[in-house]
Amino acid sequence: xxxxxxxxxxxxxxxxxxxxxxxxxxxxxxxxxxxxxxxxxxxxxxxxxxxxxxxxxxxxxxxxxxxxxxx
Numbered sequence: 001x002x003x004x005x006x007x008x009x010x011x012x013x014x015x016x017x018x019x020x021x022x023x024x025x026x027x028x029x030x031x032x033x034x035x036x037x038x039x040x041x042x043x044x045x046x047x048x049x050x051x052x053x054x055x056x057x058x059x060x061x062x063x064x065x066x067x068x069x070x071x
Contacts, residue, residue: 011035 011031014021019028038045048054051061 010021014025014031019025019032025031037043048057050057
């Protein structure tokens, strides 16, 4: 799994603050679902620089961009 690690580092503070930082956390439902699954399963999170040519990160970016018109 290659998520945006900056967000995942902050999840404990978000939860403690009622899912808020200076502003309301966007996509709280999605982050909550992701973190719930990460806690239940043996998951290794790997930080990958965005747009650095990493094949799986590039694939995730392509899928996200392709999904934009459907949202």
